[in-house]
Amino acid sequence: MTSTALEVRLASRPHGWPTEDNFEIAEVEVPTPGDGQILVRNVVMSVDPYMRGRMNDVKSYVPPFQVGAPLDGGAVGEVVASNAEGFAVGDHVLHGLGWREYAVVEGKHAVKVDPSVAPLGAYLGVLGMPGMTAYAGLLVTAEFKEGDVVFVSGAAGAVGQLVGQIARLKGASRVIGSAGSADKVKYLVEELGFDAAFNYKEGPVAEQLAAAAPNGIDVYFDNVGGEHLEAAIDVLNLNGRITMCGAISQYNDAEKPAGPSNMIQILAKRLTLRGMLVGDHKALQQQFVAEVGAWIASGQLKYSETVVEGGVRQAPSAFLGMLRGDNTGKMLVQF
Numbered sequence: 001m002t003s004t005a006l007e008v009r010l011a012s013r014p015h016g017w018p019t020e021d022n023f024e025i026a027e028v029e030v031p032t033p034g035d036g037q038i039l040v041r042n043v044v045m046s047v048d049p050y051m052r053g054r055m056n057d058v059k060s061y062v063p064p065f066q067v068g069a070p071l072d073g074g075a076v077g078e079v080v081a082s083n084a085e086g087f088a089v090g091d092h093v094l095h096g097l098g099w100r101e102y103a104v105v106e107g108k109h110a111v112k113v114d115p116s117v118a119p120l121g122a123y124l125g126v127l128g129m130p131g132m133t134a135y136a137g138l139l140v141t142a143e144f145k146e147g148d149v150v151f152v153s154g155a156a157g158a159v160g161q162l163v164g165q166i167a168r169l170k171g172a173s174r175v176i177g178s179a180g181s182a183d184k185v186k187y188l189v190e191e192l193g194f195d196a197a198f199n200y201k202e203g204p205v206a207e208q209l210a211a212a213a214p215n216g217i218d219v220y221f222d223n224v225g226g227e228h229l230e231a232a233i234d235v236l237n238l239n240g241r242i243t244m245c246g247a248i249s250q251y252n253d254a255e256k257p258a259g260p261s262n263m264i265q266i267l268a269k270r271l272t273l274r275g276m277l278v279g280d281h282k283a284l285q286q287q288f289v290a291e292v293g294a295w296i297a298s299g300q301l302k303y304s305e306t307v308v309e310g311g312v313r314q315a316p317s318a319f320l321g322m323l324r325g326d327n328t329g330k331m332l333v334q335f
Contacts, residue, residue, distance in 0.1 A: 001041075001080060005030050006312050007070040007100035014055055016254040018323070022055070023316040026070075031104045038087050040077035040105050045098030045312075045333045046124040047319040048073060048158075049223075052251040061277060071099040074129060076113060076120045087112070094123050101312055101335065118296075125158055125330030126296065126303040127289060129278055133245060134162035134221075135288045136281035139170070141274050142219045142243040146171035149213060151232060153177075154223030154248060155197065156184035156304075158330035162292075163221045164194050165301050176212045178205065178228065180325045187328060192302060206231040216240075224249045230260035236271055244275040252323065304329030311335045 004027050011024040033039045051073055054065045065071050075098030079091040084107025087093070093110040097103035113123045125131065137159075138144050150167040154160045155177025164175045177188045177197040188197040198208040209217075209231045218240050220232035225247025232242065250257045266273065295301035306327035308318040315333045322331040 001030065003030055004028065005101035008312055008315050009070050010055060010065045010067050012067060013057060014252075017252040018052065018055060018320060020316055020320070025313055030102045033081055033083050033104050036084050036107050037104050038079050038084050038093070038107055038110060039081040040075075040093060040095060040097075040103045040110070041080050041335075042075045042077035042098060042101055042103060042312075043092070043335050044076050044121050044124065044307075045315065045335070046074040046128075047315065047322050047331050047333065048129075049246055049248045049251065049322070051319065052248075052323060072096055073098040074124050075099075075103070076123055077103065082107075084110075092120060094128070098333075099312065099315055118293075121305055121307065121330070121332045121334075122303075124332060125305060126162060126301075127292065130158035130330060131162055131292055132281065132285070132288050133276070133278040134159045134166060135292060136278060136284050137243045137245050137276045138163050138166055138219070138221060140281060140284070141276040142221060142241045143272075144170060144172075144219060147173045148218040149174040149176070149216065149237075150219045150221065151176045151178075151209065151213065151217045151235075152221045152223070153200075153228040153232075154246070155179055155188055155194065156328050157223060157325075158327075159245060160221070160223055161188075161192060161303060161329055162301070164188065165192055165295075166292075167219075168193055169295060169300060174213070176209070176217070178209070178224070184328060187304070200228070204231075206234055209235055219243070221245060222247070226250055226257060230262055233260055233262050233265050233271070236265075236269060238269050240269060240271050242271065242273040244273055248323070305332055306330070307332045307334050309334050 009024045095105045095110045152160045152163045156179040174195045177194045178200045185197045188194040196212040216237040220242045223246045226249040
């Protein structure tokens, strides 16, 4: 085993859109695990929209990244040394110390995964945090009911691609998605079974959504915010529900973005807007894995991944590409 390894550090805090200059690749000694710890050689890591917020020095639901320190995030790797009961060399584990080639992980913070059951990347996507976000955000936060008309923004992303399919499998009367390219729109309709989809870059979101939902919508799963949120409020039916999952259209704004101009409709239509964090839904984990796993096995639920090869050196560019919307489905970095 090598004695040194690479990690990605936050070099500076971005103002507006991040650039490669905000990251630093550093060579460090491979750490030694202590009692109750394991040494993991990362195999695949995740880049996710929420990481952009952690690059800002602001108080939030998760601490910000520190300048000069390595970033972190979801990763799956192979155990190469173990001082933790229940973990053996050769095991594969899911943990939270990505953005580096080797990580010392507390045994209590690692979860064993089986590459014979699903590809390792799936534990970071469809069977991981994005999948659970889609499942809980639709069924619990949005209080989905059979027959609902559902609109999903960012529908070709890691979460959105699953929200629409889960809604369809649970009996939605119509599923609508927005995406940022003609190819993604085609993917949503022809491969994932969405009833309608539109390219938000081709015209006003309000006009395209109204055309796709002539009878209104009952649920809006918001991954984008901004113009999408305002448009959804316009077409939501009485007692409609919104899951506030993300607002990627605003993450890189240098100035505070304007809010929707039609908030009075929330009162008039008796709408419910509810934020969600996936960590609040741990009690659903077994149900989620069983149901989604069965859908995948039967071919009823499909998913895409965009995999960037080349290891940790490619993580910054993969992250920036994800923010631009270069990915279809989950964006992963393969080591």
